[in-house]
Amino acid sequence: MKIDRRNFLSLGAGATAGLAFSPLPWKLMDDSSIWTQNWPWAPVPTDGEASYVDTVCSLCSGGCGITIRKIGDRVVKAEKKDSDNANSGICILGLSSPQLLYSPSRIKTPLKKVEDKWVKISVKQAVAEIAEKLKGLRKDKLSHTLACISGSSAGTVPALFERFLTAYGSPNFITVPSVKDIYKLVFSLTCGASCIPAFDIANSDFVVSFGTGLLDGWGNPAAAFKAHSILKDNKKQLIQIEPRLSNTAAKADKWLPIIPGTEGVLALGMANVIIGKQLYFNKNVLFDSVTEGFEEFKALVEKDYSLEAVSNITGIKQEDITALAEDFMKAQSPVALFGRGEGSTPGSLHEMMAVNFLNALAGNFNKTGGVYLLSEPDYINWTHPVLDDAAYYNINAKRLDGAGEGKYFLAKHLLNRLPEVVNSSKTSPINFLFVTDSNPFYTMADTKLVEEAFKKIPFIVSFSSYMDETASMADIILPNHFFLERYQDIVTTCGLKPAVGLSKPVVNPIFNTIHSGDAIISIAKALGGTIAESFPWDNYETCLQETLEAKKDVMDKELFWIDESGVSNAFADSSGKFEFINDKTRQTKPYIFVDAQGEKKKYPLTLIRFDSMRIASGYTANSPFMTKTVADTVIKENDIFIEINPKTAAEYNLAERSKALLTTPKGKAQVRVHLYEGIMPGIISMPSGLGHTGYDSYLTGKGININELIGQIEDPASGFDAAWGIRAVLARV
Amino acid sequence: MSKGSKHKVKKFGMVIDLDKCTGCGACMVACMSENNVPFKENESKKLDSITWMRVYKLENGKSFPEADICFLPRPCMHCEGDRGHAPCVSVCPAIATDYDHNTGIVSQIYTRCFGCRYCMAACPYHARYFNWRDPVWPEGMEKFLNPNVSPRMRGVVEKCSFCHHRYQLALDKAYAEGRDKIEEDEYQTACAHACPANAITFGDLNNKKHSVYRLKKNPNTFRLLERLGTNPKVYYHSSREWVRRAGDNYLKHEAAKA
Amino acid sequence: MDSALIPEGVKRCSLGRFSVWILALTAILLWGVIAMLLCWFKGLNQTNMNDAYGFALWIWADLAVIALGGGAFFTGFLKYIVGKDELKNIINYAVIIGVICYTSALLLLAIDVGQPLRSWFIFWHANVHSMLTEVAFCLSCYLVVLIIEFLPLLFENPKLDKKPFLRHLSHNMHEIMAVFAATGAFLSFFHQGSLGGVAGVLFGRPFAFREGVFIWPWTFFLFTWSAAACGPCFTILITRLTEKVTNKKLVKDNVVDLLAKISGWMLGTYIIAKIFDTWYWAAYTLPKQGFSLIDFYSNNPFYGIWILVAEIVICGIIPAAILISSGGRKNKRLFMTAIILAVIGVCINRWVMVLQTMAAPVMTFEGWFMYYPSWQEVATTILPVAYGAIFISFAYRYLPIFPQERELNPID
Ligand SMILES: Nc1nc2c(c(=O)[nH]1)N[C@H]1C(S)=C(S)[C@@H](COP(=O)(O)OP(=O)(O)OC[C@H]3O[C@@H](n4cnc5c(=O)[nH]c(N)nc54)[C@H](O)[C@@H]3O)O[C@H]1N2
Ligand SMILES: Nc1nc2c(c(=O)[nH]1)N[C@H]1C(S)=C(S)[C@@H](COP(=O)(O)OP(=O)(O)OC[C@H]3O[C@@H](n4cnc5c(=O)[nH]c(N)nc54)[C@H](O)[C@@H]3O)O[C@H]1N2
Ligand code: SF4
Ligand code: SF4
Ligand code: SF4
């Protein structure tokens, strides 16, 4: 057949028709839709056997019992451990642990900084280099110029670091302070030797919180939430006193906005009402016999804390103060809470003491629904480290931070004093710094000052798992395993019943990281001599096993033990009573509540920080999931918002979302404005935990680190940082 | 009715106690982690941020110091509408979302959905989310993906499933153990299980033994937009009048539902 | 050069001039095509749509072009069913505009869906409860009918007309066109209605929700009615525009006048129904759900009560009154104003039913959602306009669309 144009066309048409009626187009259509269901770039999670492993979360000081769901050797989910144990719970951060485990900002191998660039090195190399440097320092009789900043003072890992410093010959083991330090001080000053409080919130019927962020991250957040829910179930009262309608205030039965910094004044005012009306007699007929220094205290509050004066200072109506005091004393088991927000800054000693006087007046110590005075878990019974002469001589050197002496006689560590000490001397008094379990360069107030100090320190070793701000300043990083990859004992003591939990590895380390406990043991062994001798353990795991031997059964079964044995420890001081005023507290007189820094005229506003469960502001930073939950009135693109009362905003001609320049005596920042009726006029607030420069693209550069804007204020009574805010001014841009 | 036909049909639902909810966001993260919800570098544009569970912040509209706020977690309401005609289900042209009469769960089949978004227009709770882009997990992070829930592709709608796969897992476990019934605590959604405040109670609204059965009867309990006839299976509880009133629309001088 | 393709007895501009015109339109078309490809390959993140605005500009454009394309079915209905024979002089153009509108609508839908390769699921996994399923089926069937109505005209091209087969086909098709027109009219009544139903059934969206009869909300009927009223106005508008561009009279006044008069009456009765609907909605439907009318026209920067006035009074009552009165129709200015207002009116109606529905908050703790389209959305929405202009240009040049053209523009 000849192919001409005509039959070519018919052929084409025929073929087209044929194809149309063939299965081909249908098949192609189907295939294309199947293809869209299996796009090669969409991941398909590999399947495997499911298993559940219990462990203890150490992402904050809460130490929650959690369960990890695994598929094969992958961690897919963190959940709360189903158990009646008060510590079984989980929060938004703990839930993020799979994301944090697999985070791109994990440090995957030891690193060394060479000409401002990171070079990968082996663990061995890193340990050898550190040991070499430390040997040199010791040779020069400068062992006391080694310092260590540790996130915590409790548990075996911090204890190993402290032991290392002792054996090496340095007194400069410094922990990151928190409200816990003040709790200890308040109670050891007034109730006896070394005890820590546990507020029995769940069983109380009237909780007065002086700015404590019960639902904003305080203590063990998960346990605090549970306690609050029980309070709600029992229809008991929560009164929140703070200048901002925080999440805690929003859940409270009553919110009493107060001029910030005057909480202690209110407490003493309430004390005056209680004493004036002799309300305490109803509860404690034999008041004098269980307290000491009451008459002196009575005279103090009567003189300086009249209802009128207190009302003027705090901005709270007289009748509200009276009613609050009366309701507090009328309750069966009232409790007064103190420590601002999540409790990451210690705060003013006198303010805390003032609030705690209310607990004393209510006579609620060691009673259900009151405050239990417990001793700290004490289970690390190692033999003393072996000291050679060099070490012995140098550990008696003065502590760099001055803690425990002179006007700082009350404090054990004062990290907040370090930047000033370093900056004020010509060459850094610290030649070598370990930073473990903490990110001080980010979390300390007055960033500029801190940066200057860190830059001055010749050699820094970081043990961080993440490329956080402090790690980026280090010279060597020996990255720790993530908590899901390691054993560690976790001690929780903040505000609720103290417990010791055991964190167990859930997966094998996924990167070339090293347990900080093993790292410090290896460094000690590399140094040899008495230092090596002080570390008789083969590795951290054997050390931990030995330490916990006595509690093995409990640990294997429950992961926890809760120490309640310490009650007897309270009131062990000479009087055996609660001491309103005694010789020690008299040394810290007069009662001063720390005010914000800055001239009122130049800076008419007051900037305060607020804590949010959705933003991790401590050593652990936000996971991408957490940042995703942050409202667009807190962060939009990279802009951070400050909260301001609409009335105040109007004075500055600021509308919702408008940009403004925020200036404090410590720095400047461009912010956006969010109008919030829940904040006192004249006050502005900003969340803590943002403005990271370290970590990954899911966090870096979002917002501003409030520590850049806030300075430190040394509490005259304790030496701790007591700043709760700073004066500020806004300008429209 | 399927296998357990001797039993009454189930109607899974929630009662969320707004007096207890602290707005902490744990439920949101629990949900994202459980259900392989993707995340981006910038999630501050909330209108394209996928949050099957979203915690709203309600304000009472008053000035300082009378201002009050309340947090309200919003999963999919698994609306029953009139006998299963949920707002979103009846509109879907491809039956990519369906009402299961045995469980009361409104399902979403990602591989069936062709992304017309009619269901999103229909849902008054903004509980449905569209995959405007390909989901991307940074290198390594795909390791935590849950194999029980398939990651979604660009161009389809997704929403809260009441963690249906957790129901399946519970059923499988019971089946393997020779039981034909599961207990209340065997099937709990990820958000309810995670909530540190125990604000979310989940269970079978038809089952007298389940807590939700009792809790939903509290006079301070309400549902969102009940007046539209969506017939949701998520109940809220609040002791505050203004919060209960915020749950629905009322004319100025109209009293809120008693 | 292309004279062999140009129908006998009519004059067309030079090929060169025609090419420049087409090239200009193609440039606009290409802009749209780029945007379209971006949407297909990069996904709908190219748009400013979001989880609150799942339906936006395109869906509005879709509803609007379908309403405007309603001229085809209603003119067909009037000619073939009612027997208004004069309308044969405009029916071809109405059909062409219909084809353009409906193919555009389908194209927009294909860009709009998140998974275009799965679009056929709507037929394969059809949900009979869904108004969108109804729309998809009727729309596709009606497009087929429209194409069948268009084919005979296409075959009248002098070149194609030379093929005996096509000539006969065309002739026979003309014979049975009434059947197709009837089918088309029936399908159209339905899908215009279903489109109204799309919004009206949303009982979770009080702004759009309407009660009704059986499974159909009132919007079902209102959409059909308004399309029947305003579609022909659009046909007239495009006809007049074509006359302006070609500088020729193409359709006799009595034809246009007849169509306009019927449109006027349709619009008048529609607007009465619409007023009744609005009143019933405001007085009964909304209060039951806890809303009052003003809730939907306040507290936002754009949607004020003006839009309701614009839709009902300015673009409804006024053009209806003009078109109904013969004086109004005779006054050229008034007449064109009325035609344009009617077209704008139906577009406003479709706009509010899509965009205001999405914008208005339903939960008490949400605010209004405001939206503006991205350039990709604008470009893809303009794409059909360019495509339509090109289609019309070719059709006008090569097909005997206007039976009266020769008579009105004799060439010596
Ligand atoms: N609504 C709804 N319908 C469904 C499904 C659904 O999920 N929901 N699932 C579908 C699926 S996947 C399936 S497989 C089918 C299952 O549907 P069916 O095959 O109907 O399954 P069953 O209801 O489990 O059991 C059938 C009957 O077999 C009886 N039986 C048990 N053991 C034996 C035996 O040894 N010998 C005999 N002769 N009888 C026995 C049981 O008592 C029961 O009455 O249902 C389908 N239909
Ligand atoms: N206790 C108990 N356990 C049983 C049985 C029993 O009788 N009792 N029966 C067993 C039997 S016979 C069966 S078949 C299984 C059924 O078990 P499954 O198959 O696990 O259960 P289904 O609920 O039918 O469907 C699972 C999910 O698939 C989604 N889905 C539906 N269509 C599609 C689709 O096209 N693509 C995708 N990706 N998802 C889709 C549904 O929305 C649902 O969420 O259960 C078994 N397990
Ligand atoms: S409260 Fe602390 S310990 Fe508990 S889960 Fe959260 S981060 Fe972990
Ligand atoms: S986890 Fe619980 S308390 Fe936290 S936001 Fe969700 S419902 Fe509220
Ligand atoms: S809440 Fe929305 S998505 Fe969920 S069932 Fe109801 S209408 Fe559907």
Ligand code: SF4
């Ligand atoms: S977007 Fe998907 S689920 Fe929603 S209506 Fe369309 S096809 Fe159905």
Ligand code: SF4
């Ligand atoms: S029920 Fe499951 S899917 Fe739904 S919001 Fe809760 S966790 Fe997410």
Ligand SMILES: [Mo]
């Ligand atoms: Mo089956």
